[in-house]
Amino acid sequence: MQRLAVRSCMLLLLVHLCAPGQVKRARGRGAQSRRVQQQAPAYTERVEGTESFPLDFTAVEGNMDNFMVQIKNLAQSLYPCSAQKLDQDMKLHFLKNESVICNDGSPAGYYLKQSKGSKRWLVFLEGGWYCFNRQTCNSRYETMRRLMSSTKWPASRTGTGILSPQPEENPHWWNANMVFIPYCSSDVWSGATPKSGHGDYAFMGSLIIQEVINELLTKGLNNAKVLLLAGSSAGGTGVLLNVDHVSEQLKVQGHTGVQVRGLADSGWFLDNKQYKFTDCLDTISCAPTEAIKRGVRYWGTQVPENCRQAHLGEEWNCFFGYKVFPTLNSPVFVVQWLFDEAQLTVDNVHLTGQPVHEGQWRYIQSLGQELRGTLQDVPAIFSPACLSHELITRTNWLEIQVKGTSLPRALHCWDRSLQDNTNVSHGNHSTLKQRTPLRGCPVHLVDSCPWPHCNPTCPTIRDQLTGQEMSVIQFLKHMGFDVQKMAQQQGMDPRKLLGMLNNGS
Structure with missing residues (x-):
């Protein structure tokens, strides 16, 4: 007091x-x-x-x-x-090193809001899919140019969710130095290839992160205690690919006092078999494995050294969370919806206005089970059984809970567990797994219920045709869920099952 x-x-x-x-x-x-x-x-x-x-x-x-x-x-x-009144927005800075650029050759950059006195830095990697050959990149440039060029970036950005400066929205990270790195490399933050000629594209995602860190060191990062590298979707995968690079970069430059950690949101993709196989003609329908294989060659990818050694000649494996995570030295908190909309999209399960049929329903359920299985050995995980994509920058991210714990609370517990165990090497995953969690402060939170939106705190569901909100029961029926059949399989009264569904049991 x-x-x-x-x-x-x-x-x-x-x-x-x-x-x-x-x-x-x-x-x-x-x-x-x-x-x-x-x-x-x-x-x-x-x-x-x-x-x-x-x-x-x-x-x-x-x-x-x-x-x-x-x-x-x-x-x-x-x-x-x-x-x-102090301006709370993050301001745009273009990189001083003009050789590190976006896809089209325009300067790369970052948004920054400094918080004088705070020794915590949050560096966020934006998401937004990728392109993997000239055809898909040309199409991307025509339809999503802001993800390949900085020419129309605004002068400032307002942070939301974990980037918000408002304590009621962001109770544990509001006072950190906030950095937002726009995604303009289309390479899942992995590339190191310069622009070679007219009409060609540069892929420098990994180098952009490296150069931003270099500039931040001149703005106070050199005195930091904690650097949290966070990202959503392709940015979440980018965290897994770059968190060890950043840690090593700081150590080589003598900044050994900065604890580097990762927060990967909605970037834990599976290299599973698609529901419907299609030719790899565009980014959306191409199977993740095939798209990444092509992309690795096109981007001139850099992957974590330990993962590269584990998958020599098949470095594409390092883009899939359950394969790269065991090779990392830095602690990483994983946030992943059990029924990720982006995963379903690339698996060619398209949840449009028509109810899904039984085959799709079984595929969706098995996807959740498969994903849950890959998360068993992740010490710090927040995985709600919801059909959604991206979480940490949502303004209502406090409302989503797993087993009664919100994500901000779980992240705070994770921070405490890392601080309270200073005798444990922060980069030793095997030691982290053996450590007893803080009492009343859980960090391994995975829903056990087996279908989408069985968690009552899931985001609001809307009918894609009418825009009207749907109850859980309406949603499950839309998804092809047969209450009578499921109750019979479970050996229970259908009314009891309906009650459990309404309560999120």
Whole structure:
């Protein structure tokens, strides 16, 4: 409590220096504010001028939620000079190294919002599929140019979910230094191939990450305690492919005090057999294995060294989570829907307006079982039984739960487990698996129910034709779920099964 009071006093003093007349009028708005103000003079002599100063809040993260409510209420009541409100958006920076570029030769870059005083950095890799030959890349350039060129990137971006600066939306990472790296390499963040001529494309995803890290080292990353490399979809796979590269990059440059970790969201794809086989003519219908095999040759891919050694000549294997994960040295938290929409799309299961038939239903269920099996040995995992794609940048990511625990809570538990076990090498997965989790703070969270949306906290389902919300029962019937038949197989009354479905059991 004493630390909280000290930080509150500091914040109040900063506000007082901004608008002393306004602060005086604000007195009496609350007992808590009066107590903080009475202490403020003790710190007046320690501050010179009206410059702001860094506040490192990481020391109070164990009680961060309550702390932030107090700080926000205090700031709102005592900070009327709205014209001087700090800009919370991330600002665009193009790379100084002009040789590291997007697909079309335009400069690569990143968005940054610094948080003075915080020693935690969150670097996020954007997702957005890929292209794997001249034909698919030309098509991508015509239809999704922002994923291949920086020419129309906005000057700033607003962070959401884990990138949000708002503590009510992002309770444990709101105060980190936020970095968003736009995806403009179309290579699952793996390429190291420059643009060779007119009409050709560059594939420099891996080099873009490397160069962004180099620039961030001049902006405070060199003094960081934790660097979390996060990403969604292709960016999630990019985390698995690059987290060890980043860790090694920092060590080689002498920054051994920075703990590098990964957060891979919706990038744990399976190299399974498609529901319907099709020729590899476009990105969407091409089987993941075939697309990646072609892409690896086209992109000039770099993969983690341990995985490369394990799959010499078949480096495409390193793009699939369950194959690359055991070879990584850095700790990685995996977020993966059990019924990922992108996985179903590349498997040619298209959930359009028509109900699926029994063969598709069986395929979807077996996909969930297969994915669940690949996650058994992942120490830190959050895997809801939902039909969806991407999670960590959703504004409502707090609402999704597995076994009563939200993802932000699980990530906070994971942070604590890594901090509280400083005697354990943070890059030793075998040791991590043997470690006893913190009591009441779970990090291995996988739904056990067997069908899509059997978790009651899953995102809202909408009919793709009408746009109307669907109940779980309506959705399952749409998916071809036969309540009578399933109840008979389970040896239970159909009404009991319906009740279990409605409750998410």
